[in-house]
Every structure is written in C-alpha cells, then in structure tokens.
Amino acid sequence: GAGVSQSPRYKVAKRGQDVALRCDPISGHVSLFWYQQALGQGPEFLTYFQNEAQLDKSGLPSDRFFAERPEGSVSTLKIQRTQQEDSAVYLCASSPDSSSSPLHFGNGTRLTVT
Amino acid sequence: GNSVTQMEGPVTLSEEAFLTINCTYTATGYPSLFWYVQYPGEGLQLLLKATKADDKGSNKGFEATYRKETTSFHLEKGSVQVSDSAVYFCALRGGSEKLVFGKGTKLTVNP
Numbered sequence: 001g002a003g004v005s006q007s008p009r010y011k012v013a014k015r016g017q018d019v020a021l022r023c024d025p026i027s028g029h030v031s032l033f034w035y036q037q038a039l040g041q042g043p044e045f046l047t048y049f050q051n052e053a054q055l056d057k058s059g060l061p062s063d064r065f066f067a068e069r070p071e072g073s074v075s076t077l078k079i080q081r082t083q084q085e086d087s088a089v090y091l092c093a094s095s096p097d098s099s100s101s102p103l104h105f106g107n108g109t110r111l112t113v114t
Numbered sequence: 115g116n117s118v119t120q121m122e123g124p125v126t127l128s129e130e131a132f133l134t135i136n137c138t139y140t141a142t143g144y145p146s147l148f149w150y151v152q153y154p155g156e157g158l159q160l161l162l163k164a165t166k167a168d169d170k171g172s173n174k175g176f177e178a179t180y181r182k183e184t185t186s187f188h189l190e191k192g193s194v195q196v197s198d199s200a201v202y203f204c205a206l207r208g209g210s211e212k213l214v215f216g217k218g219t220k221l222t223v224n225p
Contacts, residue, residue: 031211033212033213040218041217041218042203042215042216042217042218043158043203043213043215044215045212045213045214048211048212050211055211056211056212059212091157091158093158093213100146100165100207102148102160102163102207103160103207103213104160105150105157105158105159106157107156107157108157
C-alpha cells in the first residue's frame with residue numbers, strides 16, 4: 001500500500017504479558033519514528049531510526065520498551081511485562097531523510113492492558 | 115529543548131464561523147512547523163506546513179504563517195464546516211529530527 005501500515009489495530013494484553021507491535025513504513029522512507037498517544041493527549045516521542053540505526057531512544061519510558069528495525073524497513077516495538085500505564089495508542093511514522101519533511105503516520109495500535 | 119504550546123480546547127463553533135487556534139513554540143535554530151489533524155476514528159494527517167520564517171502554509175481553506183518574531187504558527191480558517199470537526203495538533207521538527215507536538219485542540223462545528 002501507499003501509506004504506513006501498523007498491526008495489530010487493537011491489542012488487549014493481561015498485565016505482565018509481552019506484546020509486539022509491527023510497523024511497515026512507506027517504501028523508501030529512511031526515517032521511522034514511534035510515538036505513544038495517551039487518551040486526550042498529543043503524541044509523545046518514543047524512539048527514532050534512520051535506516052537500521054536507532055539514533056534516539058530517549059523517549060522510551062523504561063527498559064521494558066524495546067524497538068528494532070533490523071533491515072531498515074519494517075520495525076517492531078516490543079513491550080515486556082506490560083503494565084496498566086502502558087495502555088495507549090502507539091503510532092508509527094515514516095519520512096524521507098530531510099528534517100523539513102513531514103512525518104506520515106499509520107493509524108496506530110490501540111493497546112489495552114487489563 | 116523544543117516545545118509547542120497550543121490553546122486548550124475544546125472549541126465549539128457554528129458553521130461558517132471564523133476559526134483561530136493559537137500555537138507558539140520554543141526551539142533552537144530554525145525548525146519546520148506543521149499542523150496535523152486527527153478526525154474521529156482516524157490517524158494523524160498532515161494539514162499544512164511551513165519550513166522557514168514568513169512562509170504561509172495552506173490547505174483545505176486552512177492557513178498558518180510562520181512568524182519568527184513572535185514564535186507563532188496560528189491556524190486560521192475563514193468559514194468552518196461541520197466536516198472540520200476534529201482534533202488539531204501543532205508540531206515542530208528541528209535539527210533533532212523528531213517531531214514535537216502540542217497537546218491538541220478539539221474543534222466541534224455545529225450546523
């Protein structure tokens with residue numbers, strides 16, 4: 001497809017379970033970002049890749065959060081031992097390599113931890 | 115660090131009213147500025163952008179001008195429609211690459 005694709009669209013996890021969220025960026029986009037959006041809030045930055053290199057992971061809230069992009073295309077955000085405060089929409093975005101380019105967002109994965 | 119402050123909502127208007135959503139920013143260097151829109155049940159979409167001072171971004175009747183002297187990027191539309199009901203996010207992207215968002219302003223337009 002032409003846009004950023006995320007799966008699953010919805011995920012319900014019991015507290016303590018591990019989850020993996022997938023992002024397929026727009027073909028050819030060098031940069032890939034993960035954001036967390038709590039209900040009624042703006043998206044908060046989690047981490048950023050340029051190709052396969054993770055250049056900034058300053059937004060990851062704890063060492064339970066891990067992201068990878070091993071071949072510089074598809075990315076996975078993994079959350080270990082999920083907690084209720086992890087419930088949010090996780091957004092993936094991609095862009096060409098210019099810092100003036102807008103980010104193109106996927107529809108997100110809504111994670112609910114029960 | 116870079117930050118964005120936008121007016122708190124919610125904003126409720128009647129159809130054909132004039133819209134202004136204020137946005138100011140703090141940044142080092144010369145960031146690019148964006149407005150994103152999130153319609154109910156949908157993902158974030160780029161509405162408009164401006165990459166340097168005095169640039170005006172426009173799309174779908176919306177406009178915003180990059181004002182370096184006032185560090186502002188206010189969103190305006192002369193005549194809103196019911197279909198404009200959504201959450202609007204001001205954002206900036208500077209040399210650090212990541213996009214920094216404001217908290218969002220929910221707009222409801224009544225017929």
